Amino acid sequence: MSAAASATLSELADLVGGTLRGPGDLRITGVAPLRAAEPGDIAWLSDTRYAARLAETQAAAVLVPASVEKTPQAAIVCASVDHALALVMNHFAPPVPHPPAGVDPTARVAADAVLGADVAVGPYAVVEPGARIGDGTILDAGVYVGADTIVGAHCRFWPYVVVRERCRIGDRVVIHPHAVIGADGFGYYLHQGRHRRVPHIGGVVIGNDVEIGAAACVDRSKTGNTVIDEGAKIDNLVQVAHNVAVGAHSVLCAQVGVAGSARLGKYVVLGGHVGIRDNITLADGVQVAACSCVPQDVEAGVKMAGLPAIEFRQYLREHASLRKLPDVVAQLRELTKRVEELEAAANHPTDG
Numbered sequence: 001m002s003a004a005a006s007a008t009l010s011e012l013a014d015l016v017g018g019t020l021r022g023p024g025d026l027r028i029t030g031v032a033p034l035r036a037a038e039p040g041d042i043a044w045l046s047d048t049r050y051a052a053r054l055a056e057t058q059a060a061a062v063l064v065p066a067s068v069e070k071t072p073q074a075a076i077v078c079a080s081v082d083h084a085l086a087l088v089m090n091h092f093a094p095p096v097p098h099p100p101a102g103v104d105p106t107a108r109v110a111a112d113a114v115l116g117a118d119v120a121v122g123p124y125a126v127v128e129p130g131a132r133i134g135d136g137t138i139l140d141a142g143v144y145v146g147a148d149t150i151v152g153a154h155c156r157f158w159p160y161v162v163v164r165e166r167c168r169i170g171d172r173v174v175i176h177p178h179a180v181i182g183a184d185g186f187g188y189y190l191h192q193g194r195h196r197r198v199p200h201i202g203g204v205v206i207g208n209d210v211e212i213g214a215a216a217c218v219d220r221s222k223t224g225n226t227v228i229d230e231g232a233k234i235d236n237l238v239q240v241a242h243n244v245a246v247g248a249h250s251v252l253c254a255q256v257g258v259a260g261s262a263r264l265g266k267y268v269v270l271g272g273h274v275g276i277r278d279n280i281t282l283a284d285g286v287q288v289a290a291c292s293c294v295p296q297d298v299e300a301g302v303k304m305a306g307l308p309a310i311e312f313r314q315y316l317r318e319h320a321s322l323r324k325l326p327d328v329v330a331q332l333r334e335l336t337k338r339v340e341e342l343e344a345a346a347n348h349p350t351d352g
Helices: 007-016 048-055 083-094 312-323 326-348
Strands: 019-021 043-044 062-064 074-078 179-185 186-189 194-197 203-206 218-219 225-226 303-306 309-311
Touching: 007 019, 007 062, 007 074, 043 083, 062 083, 074 083, 194 218, 194 312, 203 218, 203 326, 303 312, 309 312, 312 326
Parallel strands: 043 062, 062 074, 179 218, 203 225
Antiparallel strands: 019 074, 186 194, 303 309
16 A cells, blocks of 8 residues: 555554554554565454464554454554554545535536535536535536435535435435436336336435445435435445335445335345345344345344345255255165165065
């Protein structure tokens, strides 16, 4: 990693709230994994299974949990290595470019749109009539904010984000490139041999501190709102359909699809490529393994896996049995052969 700054080990220990082991004046110029670290770097050990790598690394210092009592190099003992690592990486991260506060000459901002203090509107961005943008929010190049949409303070919309009309976005929301918020839901009915579109006259409400990945889609509702509650994290290429509710601090990994009117509770975790059927409820804390499909309601705290998804421990038992199936089939063929031989002998007894 290219270092944007340097720091002494003592300064980093203060930054992460850790306990210093080693010379406090040791200067650190970068951060890297144990195997890739060079002299001057600080590395980390978050999983003690890999403690043997401490003797192999060239890192000048390491972040370690309290369970690691000795290290060959200087160390900072952390209550949470992952949290400490994030703080250290933020220190060394190069600055992220963004358009300056103000409206780029190529952007178009409606006369009655309201921009808060220090808002940045980048090249060719569009802010439609009645829209309101909160203080310190950054709209990168090509961003579109629809009519009567409200965007909170200190948000970051990366290039070519689309937020259509009448959506409500909270504070500190990050939306990555090419995501679309508030497109019409996928709703049709068959009438006189043709598919007719169902009007979607609702909106989308996104809470504070939500992050939405590149090319993700959150559709507007038929009526009411599609809701993404505070702190939820949505990965790239996720589809959230109309009238869905995603609970606070839930995590939806890449290529998840949540069908219309499904309800996800708080702290739900959906692995990559999970499908959620329409009109079902996943209660608080449900976890679903990657590539699973959930067709029914799930109670709080249950872990699911499979297609269709079942309780995780049952899934493991079934698959353990399934791996034994070839041997069982071979045994069954052998037993069948022996039974046939015994029956043939019983039907044709020998003389004497």
